[in-house]
Amino acid sequence: MAGDRDTLLGMGFDSARVDWALRATGNRGLQPAMDHILEHDGQPVPDLGTVTESKAGGARTDAMDVDDEDADALQSLGATATTEVEAKSIKCSECGKIFRNTALANFHAEKSGHDQFEESTEEIKPLTEEEKKQKLEELRERLAAKRAAKAQEEIKEQKAAEALRRKAGKDMNKVKEDLKVKQALQEAEQKKREKIEDAKAKAAVKAQIEADKKARAEKFAREKAIRDGLPIPGEGAAVPVAAARAAVATPSSFGVAGKDYQETRLQIRMSTGGQPYTTTLRSEAPLREVAEYLAGQNLNVDVDTVAFAQHFPRKTFDRLDFTKSLKELGLTPSAVLIATVP
Template sequence: MAGDRDTLISMGFDPSRVDWALRATGHRGLQPAMDHLLEHEGEPIPDASASGGSSLASANTAQSTPAMDVDGDDDDAEALRHLIGKKGPVPAATAGDVEAKSIKCSVCEKTFKNTALANYHAEKSGHDQFEESTEEIKPLTEEERKTKLEELHQKLAAKRAVKAQEEAKEAKANEAIKRKQGKDLNKIKEELKAKEMIKEAEQKRKEKAEDAKARAAIKAQIEADKKARAEKAAREKALREGRPIVDSQSETNSGIPSSAAVASSSSGVAGKDFKDTRLQIRLASGGTPYTTTLPSDSTLHDVAEFVAAQTLSVSVDTVSFTQQFPRKTFSRADFNKSLRELGLTPSAVLIAS
């Protein structure tokens, strides 16, 4: 791998030997390549094509490891000219010239064994001023190699530690995001549940109020029916006994009105002062009664239209209304009279059939 190759070259190993070590170890990693370099130090580098490598690998190896021999090399000289730049062309070596044993960076004054290492330094540092040097770079001693290997291990361990910290930090951040999303989702669910509960409670209150109204109306009707039956029984008994029949709605012989007459009279007088009339309409066929509030000036025909709008079993033209107490059947002529005129204010119970 390019990363392992660059690391080994930065430690001072010859690029051609680094390539040999990586090929020989099958690119299994930094440690096997390092072990191979230490074990085969000083041994000649085998030909890459002879060992089964591709011609392209051989060419890459040859280009990456120009030799710094006494006689000079055209490729190495060309690379050196590129590095030296404004320093001018490299003079040809003569018998009286001093042999260049290394390349020196004029910026940081580091020396390198060959142009490959100098090129690597130029790419990493951005330095572009190099010159030939007679300083010979001595090979690393066993102790120096162990020290460099230890430094390498420490760098790798530090990189792994930094990476582990970054991964842990990222995992923690992701976990925090997940927890926040979970809290937000739970909050939304709780709000929806609370709204649903409020809606259900409101619906139950409404149904309870409607049930209470219906029960009150039924109870009032039962009481009215009971009273009507009692009055009927009293009249029949009076007929059997030969006593005069006293109408509950007329005044007695003493001039004192009966309780029913008083109630009817009181209701009629008070009804004139009510602007609206509350009606409960029961169907003769049964079912839930209908409750409505109409202006007291509305006609019985308006009531018929209301009932017809509530159920298909009632028609405006054929419907008839009766009142249990006081018992009364309204004619078609009464349909043009107002509720106030018919004595239905402020409230009344009608049976539609």
């Protein structure tokens, strides 16, 4: 009815949902339509062109129709068609409830699981205006309660999602902070190791430089003392000038007379220039061992072709001297050799 439709529209319901409710309830009144809207709230509105089959098997809302051809035949024989008493409602045989139409009976069958229905001549009285108002108020309250519950549920879901998001963000930030701290510690440890290694390398270089300077100074002092016939620094008793000169004239007696040196410190210079090589060998070591040492330090040196010479006293060593010891060649306790590579 137009009045029921306007009333439902005035309550704020969608027009398509109102039309669906009125058609589904067979326009039986405002109350069935409101019940239908409430029960199907949230469900999509179907195509109103489709027909819903009734679950109340065998129930009928209209009087039994008489086939048109049979009616014509009866009239031609002078007889009148009879009809059964019109059904006013549908009754559930299991619980005794009475419904205005098939749609409401179907709804009851879906909710309760009952499937035994029958037609009834009992007529459900229409609602009074007071009852309509009361039903409308009840419907509004139920709808408001349902919407409020839905809103509360949505709020809870939003809060839960926000809590999960914040927790995930905190966990990610903690992981990032831990990673930064770990990287900082690793970098600090690496820098510390590098500083220690640099300090060790610098100390080693400095120590080597000092040792080389000291060795050169000692060597220079010894050579100068020998040349001048003065006592050799650090060797104890003074050497007479005549003895020093005799030592210079005789290589086998080079050094302090009567002293047996176990080691000989050598400084080897390349004839082509460059940094000198300094080493300490046994006094009994042959000159060839000096050549082998130099070949290990300089790839351009060949043990079989390298030649050695001495500026003071001036002397050139031949291949036969390579088998003689440093002591025999008068190179103890120290000497400066000039190496020549052909």
